[in-house]
Amino acid sequence: MGSIARRLRILWLWRALGIVAVIVMLFNYREENIINEAAFNIAVLSLVIILVYTFRYIMDFRLAIRIESAFAFIEEVACSDRLEYCLLIRPFGADGFVPLLVAESERKDLLGWAKKPVQMSNTLETVIKSCVAESIHCNTVALVDPRRRMLPRQPRYISAPDGAWRGVVDVLVRRALLVCVILPPDVRNSQALEWEVDHAVRNGLVGRLLIVLPPPETEGYDQAYRSLLALSSVFPEVESLKPNVAIVYPEPYGGLRYYCCKSGKDEAVGEGFYRDCLLELMVEVSSHLGSRSFVQRYPYWDPKSKVFNLRFQ
Numbered sequence: 001m002g003s004i005a006r007r008l009r010i011l012w013l014w015r016a017l018g019i020v021a022v023i024v025m026l027f028n029y030r031e032e033n034i035i036n037e038a039a040f041n042i043a044v045l046s047l048v049i050i051l052v053y054t055f056r057y058i059m060d061f062r063l064a065i066r067i068e069s070a071f072a073f074i075e076e077v078a079c080s081d082r083l084e085y086c087l088l089i090r091p092f093g094a095d096g097f098v099p100l101l102v103a104e105s106e107r108k109d110l111l112g113w114a115k116k117p118v119q120m121s122n123t124l125e126t127v128i129k130s131c132v133a134e135s136i137h138c139n140t141v142a143l144v145d146p147r148r149r150m151l152p153r154q155p156r157y158i159s160a161p162d163g164a165w166r167g168v169v170d171v172l173v174r175r176a177l178l179v180c181v182i183l184p185p186d187v188r189n190s191q192a193l194e195w196e197v198d199h200a201v202r203n204g205l206v207g208r209l210l211i212v213l214p215p216p217e218t219e220g221y222d223q224a225y226r227s228l229l230a231l232s233s234v235f236p237e238v239e240s241l242k243p244n245v246a247i248v249y250p251e252p253y254g255g256l257r258y259y260c261c262k263s264g265k266d267e268a269v270g271e272g273f274y275r276d277c278l279l280e281l282m283v284e285v286s287s288h289l290g291s292r293s294f295v296q297r298y299p300y301w302d303p304k305s306k307v308f309n310l311r312f313q
Helices: 003-031 037-058 070-078 124-135 162-174 191-202 221-233 236-240 271-289
Strands: 061-063 085-089 099-101 120-123 139-143 150-152 156-159 178-182 209-212 245-250 256-260
Touching (some): 070 162, 085 162, 120 124, 124 271, 139 162, 162 191, 178 191, 191 209, 191 221, 209 271, 221 236, 221 245, 245 271
Parallel strands (some): 085 178
Antiparallel strands (some): 061 150, 099 120, 209 245, 245 256
16 A cells, blocks of 8 residues: 555544544543533534544455456456456556545535645546446456455456466457556556557557556656656657656557646645546547447457467466
8 A cells, every 4th residue: 555545544543533532521521411411412423423434534445355356257258248348457566546635625524624635535446437437338347466455445356367467468458448557656667567558559459548647746656657658668659748647548540648737746636637537538439439349349359269268278
């Protein structure tokens, strides 16, 4: 988990402990008849509601028992021409927890505690999943390290043995409606990620590929930006992008469309910025693919090929 995520969870934990202390104090006041029964009940009920709201942010991770087998997912996809999905790609070992920071004007706490430029909203993966469901109307899946024990609640996670990951990615890319590459903070780029992006391009996914970086004010953004520059072997144009870029879209007929944060690192960029940009791009991709047949959408998909029989290799 990133350092920002750790600090945010600790912050919410201290708030929860403070609320518990206040509830204990109210019980003492009640015993000493300092407050009446009605005021006591109202105060305790309000604090319990706030406590539940607080623990919603503390428990952002669940045990990774929800990770499915990539082989089972591929078989499920092969049995249906109607099952489509967005594939999330990121550097190996990244846990997917990229918190979005929201500005003071975008969200406030129940007690107004959020008058700070740093508060956790949704994770970047959750926002992408929501935009995909709203615009393209399909599921979002992410291939993760099977050794992970704690993961965010969303999206749908699948895993494969270390020796089969390249073949699994090959199959998943061939059948993906959309590919989103997340470059998380403080995670170095890898040759595996470059191969995955290059493989997506070779399989005709230019125009259906998005590269998403964290907000520029996020700690570790510089490393994510360097990871973007490392993809210049696939997209040479990225070398000209400034270090405040958040989303990159390689257009189907050449060139890059990109979205930058105008204020650079001076102002928090929140969930709303990513939602607006991603929805705009995904609606465009959806309208472009709407009139295409299944074969036109997936010209490289062949469930009878040797790579499909990964489980038995």
